[in-house]
Amino acid sequence: MTVLALIGAQDVQKLVDAVALGSIYALMAVGIGLVFGVMRLVNFAYGQLVMAGAYALYLSSRHGASTLEAILVCFAVVIGLALLMEVVAFRRLRQATPATMLVATFAISYLLQSIAVLWFGTLGNIDPVLQDLRRPFSLGNVYVAKITVVTVVVAALALATLALLLNRTTIGLQLRAAAADFVTARLLGVRGNAVVAAAVVVSGALAATVSVLLPVAQSPLITPDYALRDTIFVLVAVVVGGIDRLLSATLGGFAVGFAVGLMGGFLPTRGEWPFTSSIYIDSALYTAVILVLLFRPTGIFARRGQRAVERV
């Protein structure tokens, strides 16, 4: 408690909030990293899955669904959309290079954003689901929003479940085999489409989880470009951490989310020169990703001596 007394109650709140944002980014990083592992595809459209989930929450609760029903609808919509993307677009791109696939997912991301503009307009809608969790509870003189704790717990549970799935089940073994070497895995009897579908479903479930948590932890206003900035940050994070392994991608996600949270909390909001205030967080992150790509292309958290699969 002496440390807490030293840095003050407000600072503790900021730290805890940063941990929560880190947890959310870690979930997204795993979702992106899983699909990359199996398909070598960097999914720029991942944020639009989160966006679709958030709109699903908004629509279903407007039509009178209970919280549980709304969350179920959200999971169904996001996982369905993720599978649709895989069947309609990604499957045709299996032979393409990672760069072509990146452009294709960029296009899909735009397509989905535009559909959202067409459907909902650009003004934004409030997602009402679970907003009660914004209320704080107190620990001594430190006030923490309930959602912060819920986020950290849910993220930890989700990651633990995923670890069990990957390490203790047949489909998990197949996923890991396909990530290590897709062609050899298929030769040994792993069904390619099934294993890709499994990765897409799990990654969709993680996106749906984020759809539920993010509008409560951050702004509840859902717009067509919802979660776009977060997705770009997470893509950066995954590359910085090391996209070749799930663990390093997850750590990268957490680290960047934590750093964004801290910088947002502690830096002044306006500054005269670039990189002196929190409005330049984006620049700081992008500069970091460039430096990592140049000097440690396998990522900061990659194992020593590991070679990059594709130079990222």
Add this chain to the structure above:
Amino acid sequence: MRRVEALVQLAGPAALLVLVGVVGSFMDRAREIEFRNALVATAIVVALYVFVGNSGVLSFGQVAFVAVGAFAAGEMTVPADAKEGVLPNVFSLIGDHTIGNAESLLLATGLGGLYALLVGIPLMRLSGLAAGIATFAVLGVTFNILRNWEKIGPGPQTLSTVPETTDLLQGTVGAIAVVACAFLYQRSRLGRQLRATREDPAAAAAAGIDIHRQRLWAFVLSGALSGFAGGLLVHARGTLETRDVYLDLTFLSLAMLVVGGMASLWGAVLGSLLVSGLDSFLLNAENGQIPGLEAPAGTRLVVVGAFMALELGLPRRLRERLRPQAQGAPVEQPSGQS
């Protein structure tokens, strides 16, 4: 014979651009703006093509050079009496000086090239996914700083009162100039060396080609042309906001390049004119100006997005059949399971 064929590669796109300019001059004011925009879009896409088409390396960064050129040309041509109002916080170098149209285009070209050189020296070592993400990061940094640092521009405000000097004539001449530069470069020794590295990096390196240096040349030329195109853009619009030169423009210009075929100059020009035309048509439909076809707002990007997603998703053999002009390999042959 080969020389004649080569000239067609230049004269064809140039004639097409002249046609766009001439047809545009018979239109009313509202239509004329669409033609000007199509010409400017062509300049941007051909500038992008100079790097992506010849090197086979993906870049999201060219719009950053367009942005730098556009803001430089725009800010320096704002009339002296309007500067205080439009750019209240800028450095005195920008605030106290005003230059003419031609000088502003030169400035945009120079700044675009210089910025590309600074960024390119470290980044041109990367290829594939790494190059895509790193150049995206460059775009992100550029946008973030332009949007917030009011010493070098309007920040989150709109830059306005820029003289609208890019008329149809200047637009046509400008676009043709960019096409001519792209043509001369790809026929030059440097351009051929770079195309060799696109086809087979290992063989090109073995033949004594310095891949890093060749890519850097193309990147700088592409950056300079992008800056110039940015100058045309700001003078065509008269107003500019940082969002105008960020993700939407990146997406549209990549779409235009992909639709026409990334590996040929003809493809770049045709793709930009086609997508610009489609875009304007749908915009008019959104505004209810086309009888019998009323599209809701936002249709534009949906259609263009679907167009591009489909194009990329088509099996390669079908794509090649649809695009006989695209010579050589599509961008970045898969190099086996690496």
